Structure formats: C-alpha cells, structure tokens
Amino acid sequence: MEVSSPAFWGVFAFAFAAIISGWYFMGFDTEPPAAVGAVVTTVQQWTGIAMIIAGFLVFLGSPAGPELSVWFGTLLGTFGFVWAVLGFSLAKGGDLKPISTFLLITGIILTAYTVYNGQLLELGLALFTNLFIILLVATVGCYAAFIGIRWMPILVKFAGACFLAAGVVGLWLVIDYLSDITKTVVG
Numbered sequence: 001m002e003v004s005s006p007a008f009w010g011v012f013a014f015a016f017a018a019i020i021s022g023w024y025f026m027g028f029d030t031e032p033p034a035a036v037g038a039v040v041t042t043v044q045q046w047t048g049i050a051m052i053i054a055g056f057l058v059f060l061g062s063p064a065g066p067e068l069s070v071w072f073g074t075l076l077g078t079f080g081f082v083w084a085v086l087g088f089s090l091a092k093g094g095d096l097k098p099i100s101t102f103l104l105i106t107g108i109i110l111t112a113y114t115v116y117n118g119q120l121l122e123l124g125l126a127l128f129t130n131l132f133i134i135l136l137v138a139t140v141g142c143y144a145a146f147i148g149i150r151w152m153p154i155l156v157k158f159a160g161a162c163f164l165a166a167g168v169v170g171l172w173l174v175i176d177y178l179s180d181i182t183k184t185v186v187g
Helices: 006-025 033-059 066-091 096-123 126-150 154-186
Strands: none
Touching: 006 033, 006 066, 006 126, 006 154, 033 066, 066 096, 096 126, 126 154
C-alpha cells in the first residue's frame, strides 16, 4: 500500500498558519481582540502540532532519500515548534518581550536553514527555490518582529507581510503538488 507524503501535510499546515498569522500581525481583522486572538492562537497551536507530526513522519522515510528526509523533517519540526510555542504563549497572554527573543532565536536558526538551502539550489529543483524564498522571507519576518516588538512597532506589520508572503509561497507549493498528483491520476 502506498502512503502519500506527510511533507505535503506539513507544508499545508505551515502555509495556513503563516497566512492567518501574517494577516493578523498586519493588523487586519483584529476586532474583537479576544475572539480573533483565540482563533489565531488556536490555528497556530494545531498547525504547529500537525507540522511536528509531519516532520516526524518525514523522518521515517521519504522518496527523496535519508539526507533530505532528515533536513526536511527537521525543518517541518522547527516550524511546527515555532507555531505551537507562539500559539500557546499568545493564548496565555504571554509577554511580548520574551516572544520577541524567541523570534530572534528563530530568525538565527532560520538563517542557518536558509544558507544550507541556498547550497541545495545547485540541484536545480524548483522545490528548493520555493523553500529558499519561504525561508528567506520568514527569516526576515522573524527579525522584523523582534525589532518591531522591542523598538519599532511598524515593523510588526512588516513581519506580518513577510509571514503572509511565506504562507502564499507555501500555498503555491501545495497547489503545485496537488496539480502534479492530479495530472498523474487523470493522465
């Protein structure tokens, strides 16, 4: 029995969380704050958990081989952890300063992922180009959120735009994957 790739599930969860969170960080649909915050944090929590599970399943094996399974599984797990922590922290009314530090450290980790993914661009696969864009934009978003929360609030909106853009590219990957499956099934 063939099993579909859990990576698809993880990328979809990432895209969904990034788009919803980006929209919220940009200041759209923020009324009433308690209800909107509850929706956004719930999305972050559950998509984070879904990504952690997807990352673990990718670890178990992928047609791309063990090296890429480890790399992509870790990437999904990292993003899953980030969304889950943000969701649980914000739902509990967490102080934004520690959250900004968390986003700074996330930005540093994503910088390493971005540099490594840049080396994978040599393989010439569109997947790595799209992942590079997602990583680069999400990294900039994390740094912008850190600076915005600490010193320049307008940068929180810019961070939201970065997260929204990363989510749209992730959604593009999902749609592209579904398109390939449809072509294969339909013929």
